Amino acid sequence: MITFKEAYQKVLEHPLDLGTENVPLLSSLNRILAEDIYADRDFPPFDRATKDGIAIQFSDFANNGHSFSIEGIAAAGVVQQVLKDKSNCLEVMTGAVVPEYCDAVIMYEHITIEDNKVTINEKVTKGQNIHYKGSDEKVGALLLTKGKKISPAEIGVMATVGKSTVKVMANPKICTIATGNELVEVNEIPKPHQIRKSNMLTIESALLDSKIEASSLHLLDDKSIIQNELKKALTENDVLLLSGGVSKGKFDFIPDVMETLGVEKVFHRVLQRPGKPFWFGIHPKMKTVVFSFPGNPVSTFANYHLYFLPWLQNSWGISIDKSYIKLGVTINIKQPLTRFIQVVTAEKEGVIWATPVVENGSGDLTSLAKADGFICLEPRDMDYEVGEVVPFVKTR
Numbered sequence: 470m471i472t473f474k475e476a477y478q479k480v481l482e483h484p485l486d487l488g489t490e491n492v493p494l495l496s497s498l499n500r501i502l503a504e505d506i507y508a509d510r511d512f513p514p515f516d517r518a519t520k521d522g523i524a525i526q527f528s529d530f531a532n533n534g535h536s537f538s539i540e541g542i543a544a545a546g547v548v549q550q551v552l553k554d555k556s557n558c559l560e561v562m563t564g565a566v567v568p569e570y571c572d573a574v575i576m577y578e579h580i581t582i583e584d585n586k587v588t589i590n591e592k593v594t595k596g597q598n599i600h601y602k603g604s605d606e607k608v609g610a611l612l613l614t615k616g617k618k619i620s621p622a623e624i625g626v627m628a629t630v631g632k633s634t635v636k637v638m639a640n641p642k643i644c645t646i647a648t649g650n651e652l653v654e655v656n657e658i659p660k661p662h663q664i665r666k667s668n669m670l671t672i673e674s675a676l677l678d679s680k681i682e683a684s685s686l687h688l689l690d691d692k693s694i695i696q697n698e699l700k701k702a703l704t705e706n707d708v709l710l711l712s713g714g715v716s717k718g719k720f721d722f723i724p725d726v727m728e729t730l731g732v733e734k735v736f737h738r739v740l741q742r743p744g745k746p747f748w749f750g751i752h753p754k755m756k757t758v759v760f761s762f763p764g765n766p767v768s769t770f771a772n773y774h775l776y777f778l779p780w781l782q783n784s785w786g787i788s789i790d791k792s793y794i795k796l797g798v799t800i801n802i803k804q805p806l807t808r809f810i811q812v813v814t815a816e817k818e819g820v821i822w823a824t825p826v827v828e829n830g831s832g833d834l835t836s837l838a839k840a841d842g843f844i845c846l847e848p849r850d851m852d853y854e855v856g857e858v859v860p861f862v863k864t865r
């Protein structure tokens with residue numbers, strides 16, 4: 470059996486070239502940017518007034534109690550106004566183009582207006598309250614680099630440079646496949662020996678978090694049905710995410726059927742808990758990548774986060790999320806299994822601490838809703854101590 474580190478490495482060695490696609494700006498939220506975004510003009514694109522008040526041509530007399538007649542008004546959204554007489558002023562609104570021949574804006578709170586004449590009551594400096602053209606970014610400047618996850622902040626930047634469609638990394642075509650005669654639909658009342666299928670809804674919703682819509686199948690524990698359905702699924706998808714049917718049971722047909730269908734096994738079983746009977750393979754001709762997760766709900770969920778998400782990020786050519794956390798308790802991990810322990814996180818004096826949740830093994834799917842993620846602990850002789858920093862896989 471291979472170690473977790475070896476299995477993880479082997480999964481990363483089988484990326485898919487997923488390509489790119491163009492999507493409407495708003496639909497690009499939470500996708501991965503696949504193009505560099507440049508400034509299409511200077512930012513700001515004109516000398517912009519940053520306060521409501523008056524615009525003047527600055528000179529010493531501006532500070533000497535000189536009064537200015539109001540020539541007119543410069544509103545936002547109108548063409549640049551021109552100050553005709555430099556001893557006059559123009560009223561100007563925030564967001565308006567600073568009028569030609571003006572180089573200072575004084576806010577209303579600092580002036581007195583009487584009979585269309587303005588007296589300035591505060592010291593004035595040249596250039597005050599003007600957001601100069603190109604002072605944020607110059608036309609042609611690189612604003613966003615490809616590979617960035619698109620958040621609302623990036624949407625705003627792309628909107629301002631006129632990107633109504635955006636090139637993003639394409640999603641793989643995925644089918645999620647539940648296996649097992651014991652599984653019934655969510656809206657059914659299970660008989661005493663049955664359970665509702667939950668794993669693939671967990672996985673489908675996790676995929677939606679990455680903006681991936683997947684199709685789904687449920688296969689009964691019948692070898693010929695499994696063979697026919699998987700044959701079709703292999704041709705129609707880039708990735709199959711299965712749960713169940715990979716352990717030692719008399720009805721765990723998945724590994725055999727995969728090999729019959731020509732999917733090459735990369736590995737089966739990993740020295741880890743939960744998720745040990747994980748089967749991973751690839752069809753050499755169709756290039757379909759198969760993640761066949763063990764059926765216990767915590768195993769399926771853990772392996773999705775431990776293997777599939779890094780594989781996806783690697784296929785998109787972006788850096789793989791890594792995080793660490795401080796351990797809130799002492800733990801001993803004996804040889805030979807790498808352990809993934811569900812924890813809750815809590816902040817104390819600016820530091821995030823992880824504490825294991827009370828759970829009842831990898832079949833206890835209610836524990837998933839109690840935890841914030843898994844800490845990843847390699848087996849070793851020494852205890853893991855309180856305060857030790859350990860790898861953490863966030864699941865919410």
Ligand SMILES: Nc1nc2c(c(=O)[nH]1)N[C@H]1C(S)=C(S)[C@@H](COP(=O)(O)OP(=O)(O)OC[C@H]3O[C@@H](n4cnc5c(N)ncnc54)[C@H](O)[C@@H]3O)O[C@H]1N2
Pocket residue numbers: 647648649651652664665666667668669712713714715716717718721743744745746762763764765766768831832
């Ligand atoms: N003799 C051995 N038995 C088992 C071993 C072993 O090493 N030797 N490994 C155990 C471990 S660890 C796991 S994990 C499970 C994996 O089993 P399978 O992948 O074969 O999955 P199934 O047998 O089909 O189901 C296991 C368990 O999970 C439930 N399940 C399956 N699919 C779903 C679903 N979509 N939604 C909710 N629950 C699901 C299923 O009802 C079973 O209770 O094997 C151990 N056995």
Ligand code: MOO
Pocket residue numbers: 741742743744745746763765767768831832
């Ligand atoms: O992986 Mo099994 O996941 O230990 O129950």
Ligand SMILES: [Mg+2]
Pocket residue numbers: 713714715716717718721764
């Ligand atoms: Mg089984």
